[in-house]
Structures are given as C-alpha cells and as structure tokens.
Amino acid sequence: MISQTGMTRRRVAGLAFAGAAGLALPWGIRRGIAAEPIKIGMPLALTGPLGSVGQQLKRGGEAWAKVQNAEGGLLGRQIQLLIEDTAGNPADCVRKAQEMVERDGCNIFTGITLSSEALAVVPKLDEWNAIFVSSDNGDGKLTAGALVPNFFRANISAPMGARAVSLYLRQSKFEKFYAIGMDYAWGHSSVGVFESEIKHANKNLVGSVFSPIGTKDFSTYITKIREAGADALYIVMAGDDFNAFLGQAAQYQLPEKVQMLTEQMELSLLRAVGDAALGLVGSTRYCFTLDNPKNRAFVALWQKEHNTVPDTFEGEQWQALQVLAAGIEKAKSTDTAQLRAALETVAIDDIKGPVAMRKCDHQAVQGGFMVKAVKQEGTAHPVPEIIATYPGDKTTPPCNKETFED
Amino acid sequence: MGGQSGQPVTLLAFFVTQSLNALSQAALLFFLGVGLTLIFGIMRIVNFAHGTFYMLGAFIGYTAERVTGSFWISLLVAPFAVGLVGALFELGILRRLYRRDASAFLMVTFGLALVLGEVIRLAWGPDALQVETPPALSGIVLLAGEPFPVYRLFLPGAGTLVALALWQFLERTRLGLLIRATSQNAEMVHALGTDVNLVRSAVFGIGCGLAGIGGVMAAPLVTASIGMAATVIIDAFVIVIIGGMGSFLGSLIAAVLVAFVQVFGEYYLPDLALAFMYLIMLLVLVVRPGGLLGKEA
Numbered sequence: 001m002i003s004q005t006g007m008t009r010r011r012v013a014g015l016a017f018a019g020a021a022g023l024a025l026p027w028g029i030r031r032g033i034a035a036e037p038i039k040i041g042m043p044l045a046l047t048g049p050l051g052s053v054g055q056q057l058k059r060g061g062e063a064w065a066k067v068q069n070a071e072g073g074l075l076g077r078q079i080q081l082l083i084e085d086t087a088g089n090p091a092d093c094v095r096k097a098q099e100m101v102e103r104d105g106c107n108i109f110t111g112i113t114l115s116s117e118a119l120a121v122v123p124k125l126d127e128w129n130a131i132f133v134s135s136d137n138g139d140g141k142l143t144a145g146a147l148v149p150n151f152f153r154a155n156i157s158a159p160m161g162a163r164a165v166s167l168y169l170r171q172s173k174f175e176k177f178y179a180i181g182m183d184y185a186w187g188h189s190s191v192g193v194f195e196s197e198i199k200h201a202n203k204n205l206v207g208s209v210f211s212p213i214g215t216k217d218f219s220t221y222i223t224k225i226r227e228a229g230a231d232a233l234y235i236v237m238a239g240d241d242f243n244a245f246l247g248q249a250a251q252y253q254l255p256e257k258v259q260m261l262t263e264q265m266e267l268s269l270l271r272a273v274g275d276a277a278l279g280l281v282g283s284t285r286y287c288f289t290l291d292n293p294k295n296r297a298f299v300a301l302w303q304k305e306h307n308t309v310p311d312t313f314e315g316e317q318w319q320a321l322q323v324l325a326a327g328i329e330k331a332k333s334t335d336t337a338q339l340r341a342a343l344e345t346v347a348i349d350d351i352k353g354p355v356a357m358r359k360c361d362h363q364a365v366q367g368g369f370m371v372k373a374v375k376q377e378g379t380a381h382p383v384p385e386i387i388a389t390y391p392g393d394k395t396t397p398p399c400n401k402e403t404f405e406d
Numbered sequence: 407m408g409g410q411s412g413q414p415v416t417l418l419a420f421f422v423t424q425s426l427n428a429l430s431q432a433a434l435l436f437f438l439g440v441g442l443t444l445i446f447g448i449m450r451i452v453n454f455a456h457g458t459f460y461m462l463g464a465f466i467g468y469t470a471e472r473v474t475g476s477f478w479i480s481l482l483v484a485p486f487a488v489g490l491v492g493a494l495f496e497l498g499i500l501r502r503l504y505r506r507d508a509s510a511f512l513m514v515t516f517g518l519a520l521v522l523g524e525v526i527r528l529a530w531g532p533d534a535l536q537v538e539t540p541p542a543l544s545g546i547v548l549l550a551g552e553p554f555p556v557y558r559l560f561l562p563g564a565g566t567l568v569a570l571a572l573w574q575f576l577e578r579t580r581l582g583l584l585i586r587a588t589s590q591n592a593e594m595v596h597a598l599g600t601d602v603n604l605v606r607s608a609v610f611g612i613g614c615g616l617a618g619i620g621g622v623m624a625a626p627l628v629t630a631s632i633g634m635a636a637t638v639i640i641d642a643f644v645i646v647i648i649g650g651m652g653s654f655l656g657s658l659i660a661a662v663l664v665a666f667v668q669v670f671g672e673y674y675l676p677d678l679a680l681a682f683m684y685l686i687m688l689l690v691l692v693v694r695p696g697g698l699l700g701k702e703a
Contacts, residue, residue: 046532047523049633055532087636212680214637216628219427219558220672223420226552243534244628251539251555251627253546272534272629381536 037080038073038108038334040065040324041100041130045088045113049214050239052268053313057111057136058083060317063305074328082106088113088213090120097121101128107336108133110320115139115158115185125150129336131343133327135320136313138186138263140193140402143363147400150336152343152362154320154355156285156395158190158236159402161263163395164283164368165234166197168388174232174259176204178225180245181236183210189402190236190263196403206230211241218245222252232259235282243272250276265371266312270382277382280373286315286352287371287384295351315351322350323357323364354392360399368395419550424669426549430558432665433565434627437620438638439645439657440572441613447652448589448609451500451511455519457639458526459614463488463621464630465526468535477540477626485618491522492614496607519635527632534632537625557626564623568616569658576654585609589652617642644683648690650700659698 042061045054065079073079082100086093093112100106109132112118118137125132131150134142138158142151177198181187191208198205207228211221225233233254237245242262246269249255262282270277288299288309298318302310310318323346328334331342347356355366368391371384397404442456463484470480495518503510538544539557546553576582587595588605596602621634628634645664649656664683671682690698 047632048636051633052533052631209676211676214633216624216634216637217427217431217668219430220424220669223424223427224673227420240534240628240631240633243631247536247629248627251544251546251557253553268533272536272631274536274538 035075035077037078038075038328039080039082039100039104039106040321041082041097041104041106041109042111043084043086043093043096043100043109043117044111045093045117046083046085048088049241050088050113052239053136053266054085054088054111054113056266056268056311056313057113057317059306060135060310060314061111061321063302063314064318064321066305067301068325074325075332075334077334086113086117088117090114090117093117094120094124097130098124098128101130107131108324108334108339110135110324111317112137115142115189118142119146119185122146122148122151131336131339133320133324133343135317139189140397141185141189143361144397144400144402147361150340152323152357152364154323154357154364155316156283156366156368157363158186158263159193159397159404160368160395161283161285162190162193162197162234163397163404164370164388164390165261165263166194166201167368167390167394168281168283168370169198169203169232169261170201172232174203176206176228176230177232177234178206178228178230178258179208179234179236180221180225181208181210182238182241183212187236191234193403194234194236194263200404200406211237211245213241215241216244218248219252221245222249222254225254226252226257230258232261235260235262236264237262238264238266242269246280247273247276255279264312265373265384267309267384268311270373270384274381275375277373278375280382281387282371284312284369284371284384286310286312286319287369287386288315289371289384289386290352290369291386292351292353294349298351319350319352319355322348323355356392358396358399363396365392365396367392416550419552422549423552423554424673425666426554426558426562428665428669429562429565429662431669432662433561434620434624435641435645435665436565436569436658436661437616437623438642439649439661440569440654441616441620442642443646443649443652443654443657444616445610445613446646447654448585449500449606450508451515451610452508453610453613454512454515454639455495455522456614456617456642457635457637458519458522459488459492459617460621460624460638460642461630461632461635462491462522462526463618464537464625464634465530465535465621466618467622467625468530468537468630471537477538481619481622484622485615488618488621489611489615493607493611495614496610500610501603501606519639523632523635530630532632534629537630539626561623568619572616573654581605581608641683644687647697648687650694650697652701653697653699656697656699 044057061081065081068079084096107130115137125148134153135155140159143153179191181191195205260280265282265284326346326348327343331338344359353367355364357364370388372387373382374385376383445453466487467480467484470483471477543557543560545556584605592602645660649660667682672679
C-alpha cells in the first residue's frame with residue numbers, strides 16, 4: 001500500500017522533473033489527476049466460530065482488488081478495500097460499517113459474513129445511502145420480507161442451496177429426514193425451506209434441532225439424530241461448528257446409519273476433518289472443479305498466488321465483486337442511485353457461468369451445484385466432485401419468496 | 407445405508423452413553439478450570455489468556471503429532487511447551503506487576519490473549535487443522551448396543567489420572583508444599599528463605615500447562631482452530647466461579663456438574679441449552695457467594 005507521504009513525494013518529484021525528464025511527465029500527470037479510489041467496505045467476521053468463512057471472504061476480496069488495480073482499476077480509479085473484524089457480532093458489524101461510511105465516505109459494502117449481521121445492516125443502508133452486494137449471506141428473508149432497495153445478493157442463498165439438495169433427493173430412495181442447523185438466521189432459513197421441499201416431495205421430516213453458534217460438543221445432538229431413525233440428515237453449518245460436528249459424527253459412526261447431506265460444502269471443511277467427510281453429499285455455492293474457461297483461469301491465478309485451489313467463499317466473493325464491477329462500469333459511476341439502477345439488471349458470465357441480477361428482488365439467478373466428497377489420488381483430504389448441476393430457473397425461488405411452489 | 411435404521415435406542419443405552427458423554431466433557435472442562443483456579447488461588451491473578459493457552463496446546467499438539475507421528479508424544483510435548491510459555495510470561499512480565507492492583511493483571515493477561523492469538527494465527531494460518539484420533543483410541547465400543555467412541559472413554563480416564571497426579575503433587579512433594587504455603591502466606595514463605603517468585607513462575611507454568619493438556623485432548627474432537635479460545639474461556643470462568651475461586655476439588659465438582667447439565671439440558675430442552683450453565687452459576691452465587699467450596703463467602 002502506498003502511504004500518503006510517498007504519494008505526495010512522488011507527485012512533487014514528478015512535477016519537479018516534468019520539464020527535464022520526459023519519463024517523469026506521464027508519472028506526474030497520472031498520479032496528479034488520479035481520482036479518489038473506489039472504497040469498498042468489508043466488515044468481516046475474521047475471528048470467532050465463523051472466522052474461517054470471514055478469512056476466505058477477505059482473501060477473495062484481496063485477490064480481486066489486486067487484479068483490478070493491476071489492470072488500472074475501475075473507471076480509472078483504484079480499488080481500496082476497507083477490511084475490519086466484527087467477530088461475527090451483528091452490533092459490531094453495524095458499528096464498523098457506520099464508521100466506514102462516516103470516516104471514509106464509503107458507500108459500497110460486501111463480504112458481511114453472517115446473515116444475522118446482514119439483517120442488522122440492511123435497515124441502515126438507506127440512511128447511509130450505501131449499496132450492499134452480499135457475497136455470502138444465506139437467509140432467504142434478505143431478498144424477500146427484509147428486502148431493501150440498496151441490497152443485492154450475488155451469492156447462492158440458503159433457499160437455493162436447500163432447493164438443489166431437495167431436487168437431488170427427489171430421485172433418491174431416502175424417505176425419512178432429520179435436520180440440524182446452526183441456531184441463527186441462516187440455519188433457520190435453510191431448514192425451513194428444506195422442510196417445505198420435503199413436504200412437496202411427499203417425504204417425511206422426522207425432526208430438527210438447532211445448535212448454538214460455537215457449540216463444541218455435539219454428542220447430545222448426535223444421540224438425538226440416532227434416536228430419530230432417519231435415513232438422511234440435512235446439515236446447515238459452517239466454520240468451526242461444522243468441522244467439530246462432522247468429526248464427532250464420524251467418531252460415533254453416524255454416517256454408517258444415515259446419509260449426510262449439507263446445504264453448503266466448502267474445502268476448508270474437507271481439509272479440517274479429512275476422511276470423516278468422505279461420502280458427504282451437498283450443494284456448494286462455488287467449487288474449484290467447475291469446468292468453464294473463466295473458472296479455469298481463476299483457479300490458475302489463485303494457484304499462482306496462494307499455491308492452493310480457491311475455496312467456496314473465495315469464489316463467491318470474487319463473483320460478487322465481478323457483479324459489482326459490471327454494475328459500476330454500466331453506471332459509469334459509483335453514485336449510489338446510479339449504481340443501484342445499473343445493478344438491478346446486471347448480467348455477467350463468470351466463474352460459475354451465467355449470473356443475472358433479478359430486478360424484482362435483487363437476487364442473482366445462477367446455477368445450482370451438487371457435490372460429493374470423494375478421495376482423490378495425490379490429495380491428502382477428500383475433494384468435492386460435481387455430481388449434478390441445475391439451471392438457475394430451477395433453483396431460484398419465485399420473486400420475493402423464500403420457498404418454492406412445486 | 408439407512409436400511410436397518412429406526413431401531414429404538416433403549417433407555418439404559420441412552421443414560422449410559424449420555425453420562426459418558428458428560429464425563430468426557432467434564433474432563434476437558436476440568437483441565438481448563440483447574441489451571442485457572444490454581445493460578446487464581448495462589449497468585450490472585452485472573453488469567454484472561456487461559457483460553458488462548460488452551461488453543462496454543464491444540465496447535466502445538468497438532469505440529470508435534472505431525473512431526474513425530476505420535477499423539478502420545480504430542481500429549482507430553484504440548485503441555486510442557488505451553489507451560490514453558492506461561493512460565494516465561496510470568497518471569498518476563500507478570501513479575502514486574504505484583505505491586506500493582508488486580509486490574510493490571512486483567513489488562514496484561516487480556517493483552518496477552520490478543521497477542522498470543524494473533525501469533526498463533528500467523529504461525530499456523532487461519533484455517534482449522536485436523537488432528538487425528540490416535541489409532542489405539544479411534545475405534546468404537548458397543549455400550550448396550552450403541553456405538554461409543556473409545557476416545558471419549560479415554561478422556562475421563564485421563565482426567566482422573568491428571569486430577570490424582572495433581573493432588574498427590576500438591577500434597578506429597580516439596581514444591582507442592584511450597585505452593586500451598588505460598589497461597590496461605592507468601593511473606594512467611596519468603597521470610598523462611600524460599601524464592602517465592604520461583605514458586606509463582608512454577609504455578610503459572612503448571613496452570614497454563616494444564617490448559618495445554620486440555621487443548622491437545624480436545625483437538626481430535628473439535629480440530630485445532632483459531633476460534634477455540636474465545637468459546638472456552640467463558641466455560642472455564644463459570645467452572646471456577648461455581649467451584650470456588652482457588653478450590654482444586656471445587657473445580658472438579660463444578661466441571662462434572664456443568665458437563666452433566668449441558669449434555670442433558672441440550673437433550674431435553676435444546677432451546678435453553680446455553681442458559682442452564684449460567685442458571686447453575688446464578689444459583690450457586692446466591693446460595694454460596696464464594697462458590698461451592700470457596701473460602702471467601
């Protein structure tokens with residue numbers, strides 16, 4: 001990052017030598033007239049039980065900003081990310097976002113990690129005159145009952161993830177299901193949609209339970225699941241909680257009794273629990289194995305930068321920022337009203353294939369993906385293998401709805 | 407898969423497995439609580455960095471297991487290393503603050519928690535790390551027809567062993583005697599020609615080392631992750647408050663009590679699972695403000 005003094009010194013030096021040295025002239029001019037950077041606020045849950053998700057969003061944002069800035073930025077302006085830690089606390093998230101608005105004049109947000117944080121932020125967007133492009137928030141309410149004009153969701157939502165899983169299950173032999181979710185907005189939203197889907201399919205949800213964020217011992221929940229006598233278990237978890245649950249479930253040999261299904265599978269989970277995740281089936285918001293030219297280029301870029309493949313929320317954050325960039329270029333401005341109008345109809349073809357923002361509820365329509373954790377030669381941990389894909393019109397709920405009609 | 411599902415779990419199996427689950431939880435809580443209470447009882451220091459020492463134990467255990475290939479060696483290395491870090495912290499920083507009032511210790515241990523947490527993140531990275539259950543303990547046993555992980559049987563066993571060893575150490579050894587004497591009258595011990603500062607370093611190191619054991623043992627259950635410090639520090643304080651600040655036996659009883667309340671509470675009233683622990687704490691504070699076995703009522 002260039003410090004303020006460095007920039008001034010360079011500018012002064014550029015101007016001083018402008019007459020004498022021909023080389024210094026373009027430097028001086030470019031630096032001299034360079035517009036204000038585009039500030040993008042990312043109040044992230046970098047610590048706490050969902051810290052691993054926040055860290056992914058941070059890496060995704062940083063990789064994108066680096067590439068954009070190397071190519072000259074957007075509208076000739078450099079990208080500046082404002083990253084702060086909220087620890088996953090909604091009140092802290094609102095406070096940090098407010099600081100970014102008041103102190104830095106930021107009017108664009110992304111990466112807010114927990115749905116509970118997003119739900120706390122969206123009522124303030126109008127007052128702040130700020131746009132928020134979600135890259136991660138699952139709760140269906142955000143594009144239904146709690147929708148505000150300045151909110152856009154570029155990512156796959158909980159209803160969309162739950163829908164992909166249930167479409168997959170329609171052809172399965174499983175009849176009796178049990179659901180476990182993290183006890184906050186996202187978990188409840190996803191389990192709610194799954195329940196409605198299971199009813200549509202004339203199958204049976206025999207029970208559900210919610211574990212508080214940060215639960216360490218899942219033995220009691222595992223006992224409950226065993227007792228329920230279900231054939232399959234639908235899991236809505238992320239971060240440390242998911243790692244602990246899956247590891248412990250394997251120790252109780254739960255996967256031998258029930259098929260484990262998840263709303264979202266991420267690589268960090270497979271790395272953290274290893275073979276305990278084998279056989280896990282679920283939808284994924286993004287997966288590095290998606291086979292298209294844009295994604296292959298993205299994975300190659302990531303490998304060069306980080307010496308590993310990108311994880312779910314790194315991909316989701318990248319896509320969300322690509323959607324935002326398309327909006328900014330279309331609006332030719334970062335003015336809130338103009339950006340909002342542009343984002344409402346933005347459509348791109350990116351790492352997950354076609355993504356089109358829907359004007360009616362600001363949800364980006366995009367494909368749904370089902371993956372299975374399988375062993376791969378030469379990799380120490382299981383990897384997600386794509387087993388089914390669904391077009392966006394099948395997995396996206398009707399406008400302003402959280403559940404599906406068929 | 408799913409074919410033979412639906413067979414009911416018998417009441418006996420339920421109580422046996424749930425009780426053993428509670429005991430395995432109790433063991434982990436005990437490692438945390440007893441170290442914290444030892445440090446408080448003897449040094450009058452509320453160690454806010456205790457959860458971070460627990461986390462450090464898990465991460466050092468992870469590396470030790472990767473390097474040596476043995477969980478058992480990591481079980482020895484990690485507490486020792488964590489204890490050493492604790493003792494060095496006492497030696498380098500805490501020692502300079504004994505003349506100040508208690509709030510200085512709050513600030514400095516809280517600061518240590520933040521710094522050490524960040525150091526761990528820089529050293530091991532932000533992602534959770536898998537710690538495998540040692541092969542000898544990775545199987546299951548059938549208890550009244552229900553599978554139960556051997557590792558969870560090992561935890562209460564190890565907890566009992568450490569509790570007995572600690573008790574014998576405090577009662578039978580010369581250092582144990584000095585520790586107990588220091589907790590009662592540090593000036594007198596000093597006057598009798600013992601270096602009280604050395605005793606304090608040892609106590610802080612042992613307390614942190616106990617948290618380290620907890621961390622290594624918890625890692626196969628919860629992975630080694632950056633978030634683990636924040637969630638356990640509250641449990642540890644609850645144990646110490648219920649048991650009575652400074653009471654060794656109190657922390658043992660409180661750990662078992664809290665574990666049973668959590669495990670059975672989660673089963674019968676999952677919505678209130680978190681509240682139960684605090685409810686017990688409130689009850690104890692009302693009835694016995696100094697804790698179950700605390701001295702300062």
